[in-house]
Amino acid sequence: xxxxxxxxxxxxxxxxxxxxxxxxxxxxxxxxxxxxxxxxxxxxxxxxxxxxxxxxxxxxxxxxxxxxxxxxxxxxxxxxxxxxxxxxxxxxxxxxxxxxxxxxxxxxxxxxxxxxxxxxxxxxxxxxxxxxxxxxxxxxxxxxx
Amino acid sequence: xxxxxxxxxxxxxxxxxxxxxxxxxxxxxxxxxxxxxxxxxxxxxxxxxxxxxxxxxxxxxxxxxxxxxxxxxxxxxxxxxxxxxxxxxxxxxxxxxxxxxxxxxxxxxxxxxxxxxxxxxxxxxxxxxxxxxxxxxxxxxxxxxxxxxxxxxxxxxxxxxxxxxxxxxxxxxxxxxxxxxxxxxxxxxxxxxxxxxxxxxxxxxxxxxxxxxxxxxxxxxxxxxxxxxxxxxxxxxxxxxxxxxxxxxxxxxxxxxxxxxxxxxxxxxxxxxxxxxxxxxxxxxxxx
Amino acid sequence: xxxxxxxxxxxxxxxxxxxxxxxxxxxxxxxxxxxxxxxxxxxxxxxxxxxxxxxxxxxxxxxxxxxxxxxxxxxxxxxxxxxxxxxxxxxxxxxxxxxxxxxxxxxxxxxxxxxxxxxxxxxxxxxxxxxxxxxxxxxxxxxxxxxxxxxxxxxxxxxxxxxxxxxxxxxxxxxxxxxxxxxxxxxxxxxxxxxxxxxxxxxxxxxxxxxxxxxxxxxxxxxxxxxxxxxxxxxxxxxxxxxxxxxxxxxxxxxxxxxxxxxxxxxxxxxx
Numbered sequence: 001x002x003x004x005x006x007x008x009x010x011x012x013x014x015x016x017x018x019x020x021x022x023x024x025x026x027x028x029x030x031x032x033x034x035x036x037x038x039x040x041x042x043x044x045x046x047x048x049x050x051x052x053x054x055x056x057x058x059x060x061x062x063x064x065x066x067x068x069x070x071x072x073x074x075x076x077x078x079x080x081x082x083x084x085x086x087x088x089x090x091x092x093x094x095x096x097x098x099x100x101x102x103x104x105x106x107x108x109x110x111x112x113x114x115x116x117x118x119x120x121x122x123x124x125x126x127x128x129x130x131x132x133x134x135x136x137x138x139x140x141x142x143x144x145x
Numbered sequence: 146x147x148x149x150x151x152x153x154x155x156x157x158x159x160x161x162x163x164x165x166x167x168x169x170x171x172x173x174x175x176x177x178x179x180x181x182x183x184x185x186x187x188x189x190x191x192x193x194x195x196x197x198x199x200x201x202x203x204x205x206x207x208x209x210x211x212x213x214x215x216x217x218x219x220x221x222x223x224x225x226x227x228x229x230x231x232x233x234x235x236x237x238x239x240x241x242x243x244x245x246x247x248x249x250x251x252x253x254x255x256x257x258x259x260x261x262x263x264x265x266x267x268x269x270x271x272x273x274x275x276x277x278x279x280x281x282x283x284x285x286x287x288x289x290x291x292x293x294x295x296x297x298x299x300x301x302x303x304x305x306x307x308x309x310x311x312x313x314x315x316x317x318x319x320x321x322x323x324x325x326x327x328x329x330x331x332x333x334x335x336x337x338x339x340x341x342x343x344x345x346x347x348x349x350x351x352x353x354x355x356x357x358x359x360x361x362x363x364x365x366x367x368x369x370x371x372x373x374x375x376x377x378x379x380x381x382x383x384x385x386x387x388x389x390x391x392x393x394x395x396x397x398x399x400x401x402x403x404x405x406x407x408x409x410x411x412x413x414x415x416x417x418x419x420x421x422x423x424x425x426x427x428x429x430x431x432x433x
Numbered sequence: 434x435x436x437x438x439x440x441x442x443x444x445x446x447x448x449x450x451x452x453x454x455x456x457x458x459x460x461x462x463x464x465x466x467x468x469x470x471x472x473x474x475x476x477x478x479x480x481x482x483x484x485x486x487x488x489x490x491x492x493x494x495x496x497x498x499x500x501x502x503x504x505x506x507x508x509x510x511x512x513x514x515x516x517x518x519x520x521x522x523x524x525x526x527x528x529x530x531x532x533x534x535x536x537x538x539x540x541x542x543x544x545x546x547x548x549x550x551x552x553x554x555x556x557x558x559x560x561x562x563x564x565x566x567x568x569x570x571x572x573x574x575x576x577x578x579x580x581x582x583x584x585x586x587x588x589x590x591x592x593x594x595x596x597x598x599x600x601x602x603x604x605x606x607x608x609x610x611x612x613x614x615x616x617x618x619x620x621x622x623x624x625x626x627x628x629x630x631x632x633x634x635x636x637x638x639x640x641x642x643x644x645x646x647x648x649x650x651x652x653x654x655x656x657x658x659x660x661x662x663x664x665x666x667x668x669x670x671x672x673x674x675x676x677x678x679x680x681x682x683x684x685x686x687x688x689x690x691x692x693x694x695x696x697x698x699x700x701x702x703x704x705x
Binding site: 031050051052053071073078081082103107 | 261427
């Protein structure tokens with residue numbers, strides 16, 4: 001799968017809305033931007049339901065309308081299952097909205113905040129899955145790590 | 146698809162023996178979908194509150210939910226982070242770059258994180274210890290870990306631990322990832338295991354505490370009720386530590402359905418993750 | 434003269450250091466590395482598989498039947514280690530076991546890399562038979578509580594496919610234990626050649642305890658998605674292990690990758 005460097009920087013990513021929120025440090029996530037970038041109408045090309053982290057590969061368009069091929073990581077399956085994910089939650093061909101903290105170094109990658117499925121339901125990351133943004137954690141009752 | 150487990154109506158301990166219907170439609174809320182006996186429902190495990198009855202005598206058999214299992218298990222006590230090192234112990238510890246604050250995955254030399262090498266013992270009892278199944282035979286007890294599907298063997302036939310792990314001779318034992326374990330009941334509810342001979346390339350904890358092959362680890366399993374099992378671990382390794390090290394305390398709860406998630410860790414998936422995500426994310430200007 | 438020379442070589446090869454060590458001959462072994470029990474076997478105990486077993490020996494497998502187009506398509510993408518004849522590319526193997534990926538079921542029954550000497554032990558937990566294997570130190574769970582196998586996997590609400598599948602088992606008579614498995618993850622290879630198996634495959638193991646020391650295993654596969662007919666994947670014997678112990682056997686990914694990168698590839702050994 002071809003990858004495109006995001007030469008024009010974070011602001012070129014879209015179809016966007018960028019939410020500015022206070023930064024929250026977390027080990028391993030220092031590599032990602034402090035605010036959320038949203039991709040609407042993203043087409044899933046692959047869903048790797050695997051350790052150490054599940055990966056969603058998707059195609060979307062940037063603010064200039066150019067194709068971008070992205071990969072976003074989320075937590076491990078054993079953590080995601082506790083907050084409603086399944087291996088079959090996402091399939092190639094699904095059209096979803098992806099909200100993510102993109103990589104600071106311009107790579108077409110990042111850490112998930114959440115996805116919104118076609119039926120309107122959402123699935124969150126754990127470490128950065130909080131709806132408050134600013135790399136907040138998603139930690140419903142009964143779930144840890 | 147629901148996005149929160151908390152709104153699930155607590156299920157009962159019994160499990161419906163369904164044949165695992167295929168659900169073509171998406172978004173069926175988990176709390177109203179028919180239960181499959183092949184799936185673990187953490188909300189059902191959480192609903193199984195309280196002691197559940199007295200502890201059976203000298204019996205830990207069955208499948209247990211541990212840390213981060215969604216079963217509402219009491220939080221563990223982590224291993225010591227700053228034990229009393231000997232100079233050699235400190236030297237070895239400083240070489241271990243555990244992924245954590247200030248150390249990204251790309252910078253770590255944790256063989257598990259970089260390669261998916263097995264944890265080895267004792268780390269496999271204090272890291273990713275989300276579930277285990279204990280099975281008892283006349284002369285040995287098995288601890289069958291869900292993480293990576295690896296099992297440990299604890300001999301209960303009264304044998305002594307081996308003492309030699311280097312050199313030549315019939316009594317020399319190879320260091321191995323799980324070490325050599327012997328166990329005994331010290332009373333009707335406490336099972337004590339001692340292990341030595343763990344291969345030195347493994348880490349004792351996620352935080353990178355080292356151990357020598359001569360380290361001796363003691364585990365105290367205590368079953369306080371039908372539903373409760375606890376495990377406290379200490380490591381005595383005079384070469385590397387000037388006094389015994391606490392490797393923490395883990396709590397377990399009985400799972401009524403006796404089923405847990407599958408929990409694999411596949412080397413090729415790890416290599417793909419490092420190549421696609423972790424290493425590029427840590428490299429300024431690195432192109433994927 | 435030659436047989437005597439051969440016998441002497443065998444004896445010399447098997448002799449061990451130390452006056453107290455017994456001298457062993459070929460007759461002391463079932464196959465290489467598998468010691469024969471000192472006494473003849475007694476009758477099979479009823480409904481009892483307990484013990485440590487080693488095998489398979491005397492393996493007689495049926496040839497793999499013709500595949501469906503879907504099966505062929507997968508098989509074509511797999512390049513078995515050491516076989517440079519089937520592929521159009523560099524002939525480099527992409528066997529996932531090269532980097533120590535789990536063998537999966539039923540490939541783990543073939544006791545990869547320790548032919549004829551793979552050990553297993555049976556244990557139990559509530560409602561289950563447990564099987565612990567020497568290879569990669571993995572264990573399987575076989576439910577004996579009468580449940581049905583899952584009808585589907587990897588669809589919403591259904592269980593996930595697993596490397597070692599979902600298994601149920603029952604005693605068919607006092608000497609025969611039957612295990613049925615389905616829902617295997619499709620990534621592992623079926624065998625060393627790289628044949629596929631689907632998550633809907635039904636794989637049956639029949640363990641027949643012939644006597645105290647011999648356990649016959651027959652494995653059949655019914656996988657209409659990838660094969661045109663069912664077949665016997667494996668027939669072999671497992672023998673009782675003298676001393677009832679076995680070593681820890683791991684495939685360590687870091688070691689496997691180092692081997693691949695520092696030796697196999699530079700040497701031209703076909704490992705991708």
